[in-house]
Amino acid sequence: MQSFDFVRPSSVAEAVAALGAEDAQPLSGGQTLLPSMKQRLAAPAVLVSLSGIAEMQGLRREGDSLVIGGATTHATVARAARTDFPALAELAGNIGDPAVRNRGTIGGSLANNDPSACYPAAALATGATIVTDRRQIAADDFFQGLFTTALEEGEIVTAVRLPIPQRANYQKFIQPASRFALVGVFVASYAGGVRVAVTGASGDGVFRWTEAEAALSDRFAADAVTGLTVEAEGMIGDLHGTPAYRANLVRVLTGRAVAAAG
Amino acid sequence: MTKVTLTVNGKAVSREVEQRTLLVQLLRDDPASGGLGLTGTHVGCDTSQCGACTVHVDGMAVKSCTMLAVEAEGAAVTTIEGMANADGSLSPLQQAFQDHHGLQCGFCTPGMVMTAAALLAENPTPSESAVRYYLEGNICRCTGYHGIVKAIMAASGQDMPAMAAE
């Protein structure tokens, strides 16, 4: 990788200040950023490590929500969310592999918004609030297409607040090489209705499948989505699956998520 | 250059590294060029997939090719060189790999052993499917994982029903 300066602040305020430097970029778990830098696809001048910021670590329950610090690793979420939000714990425990889960963080994943990442589906399906150093952003406004979010230059995801659903499940169909989601569907059921978010499938990144939400809000049963069709247009087509195949997976996995959510 | 101080296999070490130095480079590089010369940790890919570089950082399995050396400041790192018994003999896990033909070319082996050790620390009696699941980030191209899975099961003190049928 190309050379850079490295700073490891101990507070969000220091991190934000450090990110004011030209071509500065935050480094969270680094599980995506470092490989990109090794391939010279990314070459920040300054890396601001978020790993030393205590206030960005850990999970806490706040009423009906789970608040997770931006620098909390997938492994920690998989362990610590088990009681409060088992579907999220299961999702976290299925990201990458054990070593990746020990470094990768929820804030890093959301900020990166990889179209095949798992966390964006959970955030969108739960109507989560993305908390940054300067504001709070609703998930519906946060994800803005492939690798694109509402974050401004130098803005850090310090925490995520996820309303805990009554019932939820995440179904991930893996891409066999990268082990990312070829398609992943998060179904979350609340008193006010059902939300369904899909990752991996669309050329525009994570999205809500509103037809399924309507059908499931009406009747929360796996066969409620069997008759729905997902348009192949706009779905990703690559060597791992055609748009039509991905569209099929969206429907199948949604049904399975509903069945598993119980 | 930055000075990084950490513990490796129980020994305190301090080195001047470039900020871009990866933990695996610090571990592997020749002492003459500022590394620790611990070449047991291997590099098999550049996308954080293969797991040949797996080490323990503060007790957790980590891909040392996807962690900056400067991020290991103050950490306790264990590599394959630190896994044998104090007298140099094979630990029970390492011995199980030899007993069950859990390696052929040996290149993925250090990472496999480190990952397996992390698994057994978390879950002392994993099922066969739990073992396979935990090895998701470690690729072996020689064994078909057969001997590796058997070795880890054996190291956990478990017999595998399927093994009797062979």
Place this chain on the structure above:
Amino acid sequence: MPKDTSAPATGIGAATKRREDIRFLTGRGRYTDDINLRGQAHAHFLRSDVAHGRIRSIDTAAAEAMPGVIKVFTAADFASAGGLPCGWQVTDRFGQPMQEPKHPILADGKVRHVGDPIACVVAETLDQARDAADAIVVDIEDLPAVIDMKAALAEGAPKVHDELTSNLCYDWGFVEENKAAVEQAFRDAAHVVSLDLVNNRLVANPMEPRVAVGDYDFATDMHTLYTTSQNPHVIRLLMGAFVLGIPEHRLRVVAPDVGGGFGSKIYHYAEEAFCTAAAKALRRPVKWTSTRSEAFISDAHGRDHLTRIELALDADHMFTALRTETYANMGAYLSTFAPCIPTWLHGTLMAGNYRTPLIYVNVKAVFTNTVPVDAYRGAGRPEATFQIERLVDKAARELGADPVELRRKNFITEFPYQTPVAVVYDTGNYHATMDKLLEISDRAGFEARAMESQARGKLRGFGIAHYIEACGIAPSNLVGQLGARAGLYESATVRVNATGGIVVMTGSHSHGQGHETTFAQVVADMIGIDAGQVEIVHGDTANTPMGMGTYGSRSLAVGGSALVKAAGKVIAKAKKIAAHLLEAAEGDIELKDGTFSVAGTDRTVDWGAVCLAAYVPHNYPLADLEPGLEETAFYDPANFTFPSGAYACEVEVDPETGAVEILAFSAADDFGNIVNPMIVEGQVQGGLAQGIGQALMEHCVYDETGQLLTGSYMDYAMPRAEDLPLFRVDHSCITPCTHNPLGVKGCGEAGAIGSPPAVVNAVLDALNRGGHAVSHIDMPLSPARVWAAINA
């Protein structure tokens, strides 16, 4: 020192644990990248990012001015070097030699595939070399690339090599004289079954990427190359004689611990020649370590055949003729053994296990703007087996025959068997391996298991395949006639030390096969001493006899035979010494458990005393016998060995997603005699994983412009632990090879040869049982492809 009979057996047949494991398990292996020489500089190659282009100019000035840069090399620096040689010349159907283009160390005039090296920066550190490579300015005129083989052969297609008449390397027919009779047999056939198929392009992907470290000693004019090779002597010969003009006595090639090869480390690569030459030019060691991304665009790829195959049957379902037409991708240049893979390692196997009397094989080898293609685990034989075993299964389905019975009906049962494609199978018992397979796979219980799957909405399938393999390609005088530019013997030196310990120097090379353990077992067994007294040395041209290395499942059959021969010479001499010491006739001396005795008496002398006498020849027949106890042997086999086996795969298909799960995989192999069953099983298990990988996951894909879409582990899928079951492996069916002293056959590639058709047959069985009339799906059978076939 007689053998301790209470200790665990370490001789032939014992599942001896591997001695090499100790260093690998403790992080003390010594792989090439672990070698750091004093004063070493680092090389980084600037590689082409276009598939085809004319180099207008290369400006290295800015790069040379970068910090730490020692020199930037281009083709101009290698004007006097030869090209990378091809080790096999195929003669085409018309008696003409293949077209053989030049393969420069660094691209000269044109780049011909993504990854073709254009320049190389040597700098103080690797990061500096990489930084400087970014500053090299290359002006390339893009040329249209040819990627598709059939398009490459079309009239007016862009030529990969301007100096050749076309992109056709050769058009090979085998056996050309049979062609008319084969065509007549098809006209006379009661049934004809045909299949168009793809043997998917693969990347070998040993977990250790390639590395080369060049060194040069001015004081002695001695070159040393440390390299990740399966055959250091071959590299020394090819690189010394054909590329750099270094006589072999001035060149040492060392292949230390090598982290897997699977064929991809047989070949002589540009980076090896570069580091060797650069070390002399710069007067300091030069090291290059491939990244995985670089490996995908510089290691030779495997397979990549397009085939149409047809089978003629009579009314009784006996096979009467077989014909195939195959397009084989060579890539942009001829890798070391590329031309022989689709011809002599493929066409000669087209009889399979069957008594098909007439066979005609046509192969068109094609240049394209892709990475060179060469042998990968199995090399030609998986392609042959896949065609035959898919087609026989298709025939069974079309004819309403049981796939096992159709195979059995046509099995070769008498040996030796002369096939219509030149080779003679010495032994085999295909009914026995099939019987064993049906037993260990519990085919009888399959229907009940299928019902259980059906109840869960899943489709269960059972697929079988039988394979024949040819290992240890030989003899040298024959392969010479077929176009080989090398011999295919193997060598061994058995050096007995004065106190009885033994060092064996073998020309074979172990990169996972466990020779240090098994070769010691063989020698120890012959003498009757503990294997711990035998040390195996390999991988260094400075201390091993000229040998051809390890590939093609040849090490035990050929290298082991050389070992037996050399040890036999040692024992013969030792018996003479023992006869002298015991004052008996040489013919009366017997050797058992490390003790020489005079037949019918209680007079004995042990192994150690004889060895000591050989080196301290005080009481010794000096007039008749030289002192010392060391012998070298070269063994050139009379024939290939022909392992065979029956494989069964049981799968479950999720019809909603197309996902295939391998529930069970059974292998019943006949490898002849077994030296170490643990290692044999490991070889099969590893081969199965790679074959299953080919069938379900692995695929090297280029887009139409020649960009590699599967250039990393993010897109090139290989089996993980979760993707595979525990394997059921049996090797109790034994028909010993008739022409080597151990009666052994190769076992390293079998798993990768027999498994792909078994997997595909199983998936198709599942789909057809589930009411989906699908006759074929091309590998890899990804969920998307299976789902598309179901929904076609």
